[in-house]
Structure formats: structure tokens, C-alpha cells
Amino acid sequence: MKLKNKVALITGASRGIGKTTALLFAQEGAKVIINYKSSKEKAEALAKKIGKMALAVQADVSQEKDVERLIKEAVDRFEKIDILINNAGEIIRPGDWRGNEKTWQKTVDINLTSIWLMIRQVAPIMQKQNGGNIVNLTSTVGILGVAPVLAYSAAKGGVISLTKAFAKELAPSIRVNAVAPSNVKTDMTRGAGQELIDRFKRITPLQRIAEPEELAKAILFLASEDSSYVTGHVLVVDGGYSLK
Numbered sequence: 001m002k003l004k005n006k007v008a009l010i011t012g013a014s015r016g017i018g019k020t021t022a023l024l025f026a027q028e029g030a031k032v033i034i035n036y037k038s039s040k041e042k043a044e045a046l047a048k049k050i051g052k053m054a055l056a057v058q059a060d061v062s063q064e065k066d067v068e069r070l071i072k073e074a075v076d077r078f079e080k081i082d083i084l085i086n087n088a089g090e091i092i093r094p095g096d097w098r099g100n101e102k103t104w105q106k107t108v109d110i111n112l113t114s115i116w117l118m119i120r121q122v123a124p125i126m127q128k129q130n131g132g133n134i135v136n137l138t139s140t141v142g143i144l145g146v147a148p149v150l151a152y153s154a155a156k157g158g159v160i161s162l163t164k165a166f167a168k169e170l171a172p173s174i175r176v177n178a179v180a181p182s183n184v185k186t187d188m189t190r191g192a193g194q195e196l197i198d199r200f201k202r203i204t205p206l207q208r209i210a211e212p213e214e215l216a217k218a219i220l221f222l223a224s225e226d227s228s229y230v231t232g233h234v235l236v237v238d239g240g241y242s243l244k
């Protein structure tokens with residue numbers, strides 16, 4: 001088992017990539033904190049399925065007070081945090097440059113500020129423990145810049161520089177990396193509509209969208225000792241979508 005006796009806090013783990021990662025991490029021996037914003041039933045059902053190795057905690061990770069409470073509940077229950085997966089994210093439409101300031105701000109808050117808030121509070125705990133591991137979810141749109149989701153692209157681009165800056169700042173005891181998916185079979189992609197999904201498949205060299213398990217495995221690689229000499233890296237998991 002790759003994560004035996006580790007404690008992993010995963011934000012946005014009630015659905016999609018976060019949920020699949022929580023299941024994989026539990027199989028690999030980790031205790032998991034399943035954070036969610038609104039999907040209480042889904043998060044609690046997942047925690048029940050995993051058993052006493054899991055704890056579901058409601059918190060809006062774009063809010064500092066919620067982040068404080070989330071981390072306190074995690075440490076009260078499991079006494080430490082070895083791994084932090086900053087996975088929570090949302091596309092808020094309209095996301096192009098004509099959208100209003102409220103939409104812009106909300107998009108940046110949930111996709112970027114949340115990660116800054118989480119790392120600021122979790123890193124000191126990891127430093128006291130003499131080590132830790134952080135993986136942030138960015139997106140290929142954060143590399144490419146995609147106009148219809150301009151605010152989301154900008155926030156995810158920010159996640160990439162935040163990852164690199166924190167990797168330098170928190171070394172050598174804490175590694176910080178990112179995973180960049182393109183299109184994954186989750187509610188987020190379903191929200192784009194079937195027509196767009198079909199188009200994604202046509203323009204992706206591997207000619208399909210990813211299964212959440214394919215992302216969970218990449219996250220596990222970065223969160224485990226398999227990547228012990230990797231920090232500040234953005235692992236693109238996109239079926240070749242961003243190749244030019």
C-alpha cells in the first residue's frame with residue numbers, strides 16, 4: 001500500500017475526481033477527510049462506504065473561517081495532515097470577459113484563493129510534522145487560456161504559478177505539485193453539454209474524455225513516494241488535448 005498510515009485531506013471530495021481520489025487513497029491505506037460544500041448526503045455516503053478511516057466535513061474552502069474549522073476538525077480526529085489535495089473547483093458561467101465582476105470574483109475565490117487559504121493553514125502543520133505533500137488541481141485551460149471560460153482559465157493559470165512558488169517556498173520538507181486535466185467524466189464536464197463533449201473527443205488525440213480514475217492515479221503518483229524527487233511540477237493528464 002502506497003499511503004499506509006497517512007492522513008489525506010481532499011477538498012471537494014463528494015463527487016467527481018475528488019471522490020474517486022478519496023476511494024483510491026483509502027484503498028492505499030490512507031485515512032481521508034472528505035470535504036464538501038453542499039452535497040452532504042453524497043459525502044456522508046462515501047465516508048460510510050470507506051468506514052472509520054474517513055471523515056466527511058462540510059466547509060466552503062473559499063471562506064477563511066470555514067477553512068480554519070475544516071483543518072481543526074481534521075486534526076482533532078486524525079491528529080495530523082500528511083497530504084493535502086486541493087481539488088475543489090467550479091466553472092461559473094458566463095465565464096467570458098463580458099461576465100460581471102461578481103462572477104469573476106467568485107470564480108477566482110473558489111478556484112485560486114481557496115488553495116492559498118488551505119496551504120497557508122496546512123503548511124505550518126506539515127512543517128511541524130517535518131514533512132508533507134500537496135497536490136493542486138489546475139486545468140489545461142490554465143495553460144492554454146480559453147476565452148469562453150476566461151475567468152476560470154485565469155484562476156487555473158494562477159494555480160500553476162502558486163504551485164511553483166509554494167514548491168520553492170516549502171522545500172525541502174513539503175513537495176507541492178499540480179495535476180492538469182482537460183476533460184473528465186464528471187458533473188463539471190456534463191455541464192458543458194453533449195455537443196461540446198463530442199467536440200472534445202474529436203479534437204483529443206486519444207479520442208475520448210478521461211475517466212476520473214485516470215486522474216486519481218496521477219494524483220496518487222504525486223502524493224506518494226513514487227514521485228519523491230518531483231516538486232513544482234504540473235502533470236498534464238489530457239489525452240494529448242493540449243498538444244500542438
Ligand SMILES: NC(=O)c1ccc[n+]([C@@H]2O[C@H](COP(=O)([O-])OP(=O)(O)OC[C@H]3O[C@@H](n4cnc5c(N)ncnc54)[C@H](OP(=O)(O)O)[C@@H]3O)[C@@H](O)[C@H]2O)c1
Pocket residue numbers: 011012013014015016017018035036037038039040059060061062086087088089090110137138139140180181182183184185186187188189
Ligand atoms: N472535470 C473536468 O473535466 C476537469 C478538467 C480540468 C480541471 N478540473 C478540475 O478538477 C477539480 C475537480 O473537478 P470535478 O470535475 O471532479 O468537479 P465536480 O464533479 O463538479 O465536483 C466538484 C467538487 O468540488 C466541490 N466544491 C465546489 N465548490 C466548493 C467549495 N467552495 N468548497 C468546498 N468544496 C467545493 C463540490 O462539492 P459539492 O458536491 O458539495 O458541491 C464537489 O465535491 C476541479 O478543481 C476542476 O476545476 C476538472
